[in-house]
Amino acid sequence: VIHIRIMLDVEFVIPSNKDELLQQESGQYSVKNVYSLPELSQKLSDMKSKVYFYFFVFIIFFFSECKNTISESGVDFILDEFDTLFSVLVHFKQADLSLLSKGWNIIIKGYSALSSSLGVIFDEDDLDNDMQFKMLNITKMMTYILTQMMQSFEDKLSQKTSNGILIETGKGRKKTNKKPEYDDFNWEEKSNNAFILLYNILQLPLNKLWDPPLAEEEFVNLIADSCYKAMEDPAIASAKLKYLRETHFQILGILIKRYNHGLSCSFKIIHLLKRYEHLVSPLAQGIVQLVREFGCHGIVRELVREIGETDSSDLIQDTSGTRAYSQFLVEVAENIPELILPAMGLLTAHLSGESYAMRMCVLGIMGEIVLRLLSLDDLDDNSRDMRDQFLDHLEDHLHDVNAFVRVKVLQIWQRLCQEKSIPLSRQSQILKLVVGRLHDKSSNVKKNALQLVTAFLEGNPFAAKLSLEELKEQLAKEINKLKNLEGRSGSEEERRKQITEHGREQAWIECEPEIADVIKNILVSGRREDEPATQVLTQNSLADALEEIRVKIGQKQYLEAYYLLRNTEKQFPGAEQM
Incomplete structure (x- = not known):
């Protein structure tokens, strides 16, 4: 007392x-x-x-x-x-x-x-x-x-x-140093x-x-820190402890809504992400829970702002932390993209940064937003412009200097293609760029590019749905047509002869007007056919003479060809080829 x-x-x-x-x-x-x-x-x-x-x-x-x-x-x-x-x-x-x-x-x-x-x-x-x-x-x-x-x-x-409750031995066995007193301690x-x-x-x-009626910060932190401390245990990420994780975030939700713990919570989550890789998914799920159960929308923007303002040099040095940030934001965007979208301006600067992990993060978020929010038919002008901007970024980074980023972008495009979220007006251009990636120096990029090309072909909106048998039948018909056009019904020698004759006919049709003009000039001038400027026939055979005439015509020396023809007629009168 x-x-x-x-x-x-x-x-x-x-x-x-x-x-x-x-x-x-x-x-x-x-x-x-x-x-x-x-x-x-x-x-x-x-x-x-x-x-x-x-x-x-x-x-x-x-x-x-x-x-x-x-x-x-x-x-x-x-x-x-x-x-x-x-x-x-x-x-x-x-x-x-x-x-x-x-x-x-x-x-x-x-x-x-x-x-x-x-x-x-x-x-x-x-x-x-x-x-x-x-x-x-x-x-x-x-x-x-x-x-x-x-x-x-x-x-x-x-x-x-x-200290070794479970220790791996050199032979792959496990031995336990666990004290008996903890056997039944749940x-x-x-x-x-x-x-x-x-x-x-x-x-x-x-x-x-x-x-006044306002709980002191130290009291609030006592309870909140217990939640954060419990999350440090890697076992908390297991599926069987989901109920415990949900309890933690129910407590944090009350502290945020009633006791002004929002800013402190966002700082602590950033700290936990940086130190504990196992918390990426549990924390993302927890943020979604805070938004849906308690309406804590502001914490999302605060988290995006904290990560977005992180210096690029720090992101490069702390690769594990950067990877955790990236995975965390993408998972949040998968569940509540409508809250990430207004804060995208805080992240886009990282697209030109040196951290490839953050570039993958921002591009992944853009893909999720396009897929879940900006793929509707009745978008307003602002939403359509935003979608086009995001797709432009995804298109540009098909040629990113880092192969991991190129692979990530190809995977994003493949998902958009499979979900039919790529505007028709853009598909042709994207396909051309993807075909170019088939020649990439990275084998992973080639592999994903091939998968994306396949996805484009399978999801082609202009393709008729034909069975394999119908396609084979149509192919056989077209092959027969091609054979007929190429003269494949005869021998190879006859086919070549037909092609040669066809080519000469085409050449004659092209030069015939000019030859007609030359002959008209000869007739108008009254020049005798066997007169001067004649080319002396140097060939001993009719075949050689005709070949020389053909060469002159090919060189467009039509006057010389005319006189060679006249001389050939005189030298080989009555020849059948003439």
Whole structure:
């Protein structure tokens, strides 16, 4: 009772580290006794009996509707026993599981009573100043102990895992160094129960405990940091712990909506993405949950802004972090593209940056937005212009200097093609560019280019749907037509002869008008056919003479060819070829 009265005069200030509670400050609560491990075991046993008695009394008062007595029954123990639970935190690394479990069960039982007690108190119309101050101290003290225990358990269990709970041996076998005391310790279940308690207490109008009614940032961070700490465990990404991830983001959603935690949350998510690769998909799913369940639209733009303003040199140096940013943003865009679209201006600058991973990220987001938002038939002018801009960027980066980016862009185009999201007016141009990529120096680019060409052919909107048999029949007909045109029905020698004769006929048709003009000039001038300027026939055979005439005609020396012809007629009179 004396301690409780003292607590009406001192305030519990949430410390940034445990040591601050050991320092005595005027008007602030400080820890007087840090018990040793041997002392703790007995203290916790005595405390457990006291807490369970308080809780039993609390239940009686609750069901008998003695509201004025409830606040005195189940939660005041923390004012006398805070030092004991604080000592558990101090010795957490050295303490065995049985002692830690005692402390854990006590704070869980007490926090459950706190939630119920606050619910009753807030139902009252008036909350006097003394009760308000005391319940604020109790709430902060219990929340501090609970959240610090949660984080300490996370550290202890992760340390045991890293020290070889499961160790790969050289022969491929696994041996376990896991202590027997942890065999039946289901931390996931215990952690989830604790988060549910935190979620339940956040449903209450806790702001009423503060004056003015605005919860202090340190209190909000206590709860939020427990969520972030739990996410550091790689196991959180497994499908079986989806329920736990959803609980984390339900808590964060309340903190953002009611306690102004949005900006801090976005900074923390960026930090987690940078450090923990396993969180890419869980965090993306969590952001989608925050948007859909709590309407936290602003956090999306804040995240895009933080990533978009990251210096290009930092993105190049931190390749794993950049890859995490990229995968995270693309996954968010797949689910809520309508919130990424207004913030695209913050990302497009990276298309000309040196980080190929960020170029892939921005292009991937553009592809998702085109596919999910800008592929409708009834787009307005602004949406159509934006779609064309995105497609222009995708078209330009088919020739990106980095092969990974070229592969990514080809994959985006293939998906757009399969979903029939490429405007007809652009398909021909894209196909020409893709065919050019078939000669790329990268084998992966060639492979994806071939797949895209195949997708274009399979999805050709102008192609008739013909069966294979019909196509084969049509092909056979066309081959027969070609053979007839080329004279393939005769021998090879006859075919060549027909081609040669056809070519000569075409050549004669072309030069016939000019030859006619030359002959007319001869007739008009009255020149005798056997007169001067005649070419002396140098060939001994008719065939050679005719070949020489053909050459002269081919060289367009028509007058010389005429006189050679006249002389040939004289030299070989009556020849059949003449």
